[in-house]
Amino acid sequence: MDYDATIPQREPDDVxxxxxxxxxxxxxxxxxxxxxxxxxxxxxxxxxxxxRELSNEKLIEMYRxxxxxxxxxxxxxxxxxxxxxxxxxxxxYAGQEAxxxxxxxxxxxxxxxxxxxxAYSSHRPSGHAIAKGVDIPKMxxxxxxRSTGMNGGYGAEMHIADxxxxxxxxxxxxxxxxxxxxxxxxxxRARGSDQVAVVFAGDGNYAAPHFHSTMNNAALLDxxxxxxxxxxxxxxxAHYSLSCPHVDIAEAASVYGVHARTVDGQDxxxxxxxxxxxxxxxxxxxxxxxxxxxxxxxYNHWGAPGAKAGELxxxxxxxxxxxxxxxEKELRAWMQRDPVDIARKILVDWGVVDTARAREIEEEVKAxxxxxxxxxxxxxxxxxxxxLKNVFVEGTVPPRQFG
Numbered sequence: 001m002d003y004d005a006t007i008p009q010r011e012p013d014d015v016x017x018x019x020x021x022x023x024x025x026x027x028x029x030x031x032x033x034x035x036x037x038x039x040x041x042x043x044x045x046x047x048x049x050x051x052r053e054l055s056n057e058k059l060i061e062m063y064r065x066x067x068x069x070x071x072x073x074x075x076x077x078x079x080x081x082x083x084x085x086x087x088x089x090x091x092x093y094a095g096q097e098a099x100x101x102x103x104x105x106x107x108x109x110x111x112x113x114x115x116x117x118x119a120y121s122s123h124r125p126s127g128h129a130i131a132k133g134v135d136i137p138k139m140x141x142x143x144x145x146r147s148t149g150m151n152g153g154y155g156a157e158m159h160i161a162d163x164x165x166x167x168x169x170x171x172x173x174x175x176x177x178x179x180x181x182x183x184x185x186x187x188x189r190a191r192g193s194d195q196v197a198v199v200f201a202g203d204g205n206y207a208a209p210h211f212h213s214t215m216n217n218a219a220l221l222d223x224x225x226x227x228x229x230x231x232x233x234x235x236x237x238a239h240y241s242l243s244c245p246h247v248d249i250a251e252a253a254s255v256y257g258v259h260a261r262t263v264d265g266q267d268x269x270x271x272x273x274x275x276x277x278x279x280x281x282x283x284x285x286x287x288x289x290x291x292x293x294x295x296x297x298x299y300n301h302w303g304a305p306g307a308k309a310g311e312l313x314x315x316x317x318x319x320x321x322x323x324x325x326x327x328e329k330e331l332r333a334w335m336q337r338d339p340v341d342i343a344r345k346i347l348v349d350w351g352v353v354d355t356a357r358a359r360e361i362e363e364e365v366k367a368x369x370x371x372x373x374x375x376x377x378x379x380x381x382x383x384x385x386x387x388l389k390n391v392f393v394e395g396t397v398p399p400r401q402f403g
Contacts, residue, residue, distance in 0.1 A: 050106075050277065066268065087145050089143070096295045098266055098293075100127040103198060108166070116166035117196045119168060120181040121171060125171075129160055134150060141153075147382045154390075159172055179213060196225070196279055198227075204240065212256075215253050222288070228293065254290075259289045261291060263294070296334035300320070
């Protein structure tokens, strides 16, 4: 298995101290220390392989993408907490921004529909969608069931999609997206295209048969598939150690002969390096790759329970957490290695921008997202009759039971 050198790995005879959350926190702390030591000088000559090729413009755009995701999530959470007329909802992506940004920065996101790379999403689609390049105001409208949203108000959060940028859509069911993505990868190979298919999935997907079926078929058929597992430690409210015997789920992918690696999901450069390598392998016909990104979500599984307007993260009680609840100190520990802070430090350390300009960029993005919500929430709402549209290819269904 090919792991990133900056992530501490156990020797084969080592046994983890604990299968508890404490053991995983210790691993996270070690990871953070290794990463901070690994980038002391910040000189481009010391930057790991692929990231050296990134222009200043590309690095700044990646930083903007991380900020767009962050402020979209924070703004939507505030809407859910403060606006009684807001109908939208979300499985928030805050805390995981570097994963979607780093992966999608390595993809082809513009061009004809039969040329762009495809990204299949999960229960947390807003981050993936923004990183892939969807129209944010239209996504805001869609998530509030507005008729002029990116999917006409039919998709809302769980089914948003935009084929023009290769965002194949969110996954309203637990598990199937990897299998569907592997089907797209097979079609790409059959057509002789150099496109790649990427699927984002959570750690809970390991316990579903779709994970193993996808890994098996992708390896057998040498598919141009990149499976990105965002290991944020919890599926809903259960720690992943309760359903997975591996500390690194990448071990399970490697058993199928898939090129697998584990990266620090809080560091956009590490994620980009792994994604660029995987994309290059796929385009060259070298088969599938698996990337496990160690990360953490700042909000609870769904919505904004436990959160306060104007504050990042959810620290209060979540009534949906019937049997299990993550400790507050765990969340605060992960927030000390925030993807936004790390991305900003990279730009400053590498001399791309100074701290003042980095802060200005964040203010620009905040204004951009505020305008997106202002536009999106001013759009017309869907009506019951809208549910009768698009039933047939041509014509409409008469509204017999309205009025």
